[in-house]
Amino acid sequence: MLLHVDPGDDLAIYDQIVRQIKFAVAAEVLRPGELIPSVRETARSLAINPNTVARAYRELQGAGILQSVRGTGLAVAPEAVQRCRTDRLDLIRRRIRQTLSEAQRSRLETTELRRIVEEELSRLEQGGAA
Amino acid sequence: MLLHVDPGDDLAIYDQIVRQIKFAVAAEVLRPGELIPSVRETARSLAINPNTVARAYRELQGAGILQSVRGTGLAVAPEAVQRCRTDRLDLIRRRIRQTLSEAQRSRLETTELRRIVEEELSRLEQGGAA
């Protein structure tokens, strides 16, 4: 299954879908020209409202990541890979910057902060996706 | 001024206040027994509605950080320091974990990820509190 939704996440569901598709394109798991699952199918398999899927796809169309193929469905746009790679870096860098800046505003010692980050980073490198 | 509010922040105003008070208690800028600025005064100085301040204070009461002294005001609870320190670490660790986990799900190379994090970390250490 390409997509999955985490109701516990504070991100809106449609936004989770948008990001996951962007990430998949950036990683070339989805390739230009390839058809993505239909709104109905995605909605069914994720057990969410079709409107929500439609909204995600609409945003991706607006961003030029997807384009409609008349009578067939939605396909990954040719120029999408580059855009998604840029978006991916921006999203992640912005999150990291926010997180670290909040940590600092909390007056946590920077050494303590660095320690935690290192801890989590290596946890990630070792543990893998778990 | 103890508190400040950023309307651009994606956190709700009341939540910004909650965090700042927690952080101030954790850093012992506010000490147990001390009275915090009144609802009305805070509302005036931040130019926001008193209800918004009251909501933040109410949540802090619920969390056992503040306790009301009838007819006098709200005071920092005796056991608040410990709780706020714990909360602070939890908040930050959770954010970091979320951020890194999303970064990984984006299939960004871990070396690339680590590079960005290091970059932002040292930017923070040099830039200071600015």
Add this chain to the structure above:
Amino acid sequence: MLLHVDPGDDLAIYDQIVRQIKFAVAAEVLRPGELIPSVRETARSLAINPNTVARAYRELQGAGILQSVRGTGLAVAPEAVQRCRTDRLDLIRRRIRQTLSEAQRSRLETTELRRIVEEELSRLEQGGAA
């Protein structure tokens, strides 16, 4: 009708709602996963302000009794039954303890006190739910 409000009660309206929901969950009249009546509907049927209902629901969320399902409503949390049963016992036991302790501090003879309690208890048992 699940909820009812008594303006003559010395408890705040929002608190009456909080307790009634807790009691309903404890008695499994409301079951985990079930959606509770919406803020607007409850406000309408009780003829009170939606904010008051929202406050009650917010507190129940904070206590882990309810959880929000984005765009859909508020549902009873999975672990709510246990919590509500505990809360119910705590609330009642605390009240009883307060009452009896004040009675004792009033230097009322314990035999006299016991007599009154027994009287009220059997009045309750006979009178039934009326």
Add this chain to the structure above:
Amino acid sequence: MLLHVDPGDDLAIYDQIVRQIKFAVAAEVLRPGELIPSVRETARSLAINPNTVARAYRELQGAGILQSVRGTGLAVAPEAVQRCRTDRLDLIRRRIRQTLSEAQRSRLETTELRRIVEEELSRLEQGGAA
């Protein structure tokens, strides 16, 4: 010390004082004609605001429990004992009735309720004031 104040109690401080004086008169710890401690002295010894003590005394005067002796202070009224005994019974009976009725509305089984009450009653009889 005749009086003591519990800030944790949900009763207003002035009301705690009112009740304690009534109870003391009912139990004839304070006897008709006897002078009670002055507002200033009571306020100092309880570390509370003199206004609060004054309000309590004012209410007791209004209820005919205390009467002022010009230039001397406040004394227990001659007819106070009977009134205080009645008040004491009323206060306690009302509390008990409230408590039991709330317990019942919570759909707690009456047998369970009776069990708790018995438990607390005997705890009281054995433990004494502890």
Add this chain to the structure above:
DNA sequence: GTGGTCTAGACCACC
């Protein structure tokens, strides 16, 4: 339709 946030202003009891 849903909940969530914020503003505005009133009224209360308490100190």
Add this chain to the structure above:
DNA sequence: GTGGTCTAGACCACG
């Protein structure tokens, strides 16, 4: 002066 409650009504994002 303080906090606490309630009402009224607006605006937002989400499904």
